Amino acid sequence: MSEERPKRLALIASRGTLDWAYPPFILASTAAALDMEVAVFFTFYGLPLLKKDLGAKVAPHANPAMPMKMPFGSEKFQNITWNVPNAVSGVVPGFESFATSMMKKKFASKGVATIEELREACVELEVKLIACQMTMDVFGFSREEFIDGIDIGGAATFLEFAADSDISLFI
């Protein structure tokens, strides 16, 4: 393309559940594939998404908008939405792990990438992944816990990039 500089995307990833991990990694990797310059600032609950050992789960409790569907059985069975009351999702031990495993299976059966795959694509496509230094200090994370190829910085580091961006989103 005959532009003076590539388009830029600046994202803030502030949520760390499995479902909310998808938007920043999908948008960042795809934007980079579209020849855009991309930076993602991982802050607060979004920061653990940079950990080598990714433990993101879904949190169905108190999330009435989340359809609970089974990843196996006939198409008709798979399309049933299971209404799980908060009284159940809040007290049944391991409900989050169960829901997480169901969602991972559902994603896999639909050919959706894992978060790990999307994150690797981001690194490969030279997306600037910035870990929030302040969040690291507050929650006690060390550099060694994170994947290679990331930067560490603060609000000013992100804003310097975002100031010249064409799209900026807080997720």
Add this chain to the structure above:
Amino acid sequence: MSDITPTQELDCRKLNCPLPILKTKKALKSLDAGDVLKVVATDPGSVADMAAFSRRTGNEILDQSEGGGEYTFFFRKAG
């Protein structure tokens, strides 16, 4: 059917957004300018997305077709 002879073929069947785009990008990276990449996908969303990918990156779609639930694209790598 297209009579274009691709330099390389990429199978994106059963992959969902954004994997066909990411894999297409990766495959094009390994080719030389002017080479042709054939991509076969089953994601109906890839029709709009491949067109957008082409417009933004300048990798031209020489030909595309649809049949039997499959979408086929021929990309020419930009110079």
